[in-house]
Amino acid sequence: MKIEHLSASSTPAEVCAVLARDGAVVVDGLVPPATMDRARDELAPWLDATPLGPDDFTGRRTRRTGGLVARSTTCRELVMHPLVLDTTRGLLEGATSFQLHLTQVIAIGPGEPAQAIHRDQWAFDFFPFPRGYEVQCNTIWAMSDFTAENGATRVVPGSNRLDDGLAFKEADTVPAEMTKGSVLIYTGAVYHGGGANRSSGTRYGVNITYNRSWLRQEENQYLAVPLDVARTLPEDLLRLIGYARGAYALGYVDDLRDPIEVVRPDATATGFGDLSSAAQKALERAREASGAAR
Numbered sequence: 001m002k003i004e005h006l007s008a009s010s011t012p013a014e015v016c017a018v019l020a021r022d023g024a025v026v027v028d029g030l031v032p033p034a035t036m037d038r039a040r041d042e043l044a045p046w047l048d049a050t051p052l053g054p055d056d057f058t059g060r061r062t063r064r065t066g067g068l069v070a071r072s073t074t075c076r077e078l079v080m081h082p083l084v085l086d087t088t089r090g091l092l093e094g095a096t097s098f099q100l101h102l103t104q105v106i107a108i109g110p111g112e113p114a115q116a117i118h119r120d121q122w123a124f125d126f127f128p129f130p131r132g133y134e135v136q137c138n139t140i141w142a143m144s145d146f147t148a149e150n151g152a153t154r155v156v157p158g159s160n161r162l163d164d165g166l167a168f169k170e171a172d173t174v175p176a177e178m179t180k181g182s183v184l185i186y187t188g189a190v191y192h193g194g195g196a197n198r199s200s201g202t203r204y205g206v207n208i209t210y211n212r213s214w215l216r217q218e219e220n221q222y223l224a225v226p227l228d229v230a231r232t233l234p235e236d237l238l239r240l241i242g243y244a245r246g247a248y249a250l251g252y253v254d255d256l257r258d259p260i261e262v263v264r265p266d267a268t269a270t271g272f273g274d275l276s277s278a279a280q281k282a283l284e285r286a287r288e289a290s291g292a293a294r
């Protein structure tokens with residue numbers, strides 16, 4: 001059992017193929033280490049000010065610093081990385097649209113025990129999504145090298161295809177060891193958890209996740225990104241954080257207005273037309289699938 005590593009020149013289809021099989025993959029050196037150093041410098045004031053976790057799951061020796069779209073221009077580049085976005089689109093097959101789910105530096109301090117092994121999609125009130133229907137695509141970018149000793153994320157490869165509600169121990173898992181600038185991409189259904197940090201240094205990972213836009217976002221982007229900052233963001237990022245309709249009509253404003261019009265009156269409204277055709281295609285796919293099952 002191991003976590004497959006792909007090169008930075010891999011295609012989204014190659015990444016998706018490993019995700020479908022294993023539920024997790026590392027893309028080595030997707031950005032230069034200097035990019036991660038820059039992100040860390042930009043975030044330094046907030047990293048230092050973040051309190052330790054309030055419970056065992058978040059980690060009592062772990063600091064979780066969010067609001068990364070507002071706080072770090074380099075993290076915006078990570079959020080918008082083309083390989084990650086195209087992989088997400090492929091993994092969340094059939095989704096008319098998807099959105100940013102959360103952004104968080106996870107700094108696991110020395111002495112932190114291993115986090116309980118879990119599925120990230122349990123965040124949705126433990127709803128038992130159908131096997132193979134992924135609702136979120138997750139990334140953890142290494143902002144320091146990830147080693148088995150310092151708390152590299154532990155994964156149960158292939159567990160995306162197993163039953164819900166299973167319990168795993170650390171011995172059932174493998175560490176996602178990777179160098180700074182590499183990224184672990186994993187699905188909502190794969191069992192995993194933060195590793196125990198048995199080293200004397202802190203493990204820094206940038207957790208950026210995306211989900212189908214009919215689900216609620218874990219990090220509230222409307223409040224985490226102040227409106228005056230949101231107004232300055234490029235239109236595609238602004239839509240990704242939530243200023244867009246999800247699926248066909250979710251989240252419209254008053255008279256069927258596109259939410260982006262409210263914060264950026266100059267931005268072109270996509271109109272219901274585009275989404276309407278995407279929703280129509282999704283409906284056809286669903287009809288074909290139910291026909292095939294009959």
Ligand SMILES: O=C(O)CCC(=O)C(=O)O
Binds near residue numbers: 106140192205
């Ligand atoms: O920090 C990590 O390596 C993983 C953390 C995690 O899985 C979580 O908090 O949901």
Ligand SMILES: [Fe+2]
Binds near residue numbers: 118120192193
């Ligand atoms: Fe997790």
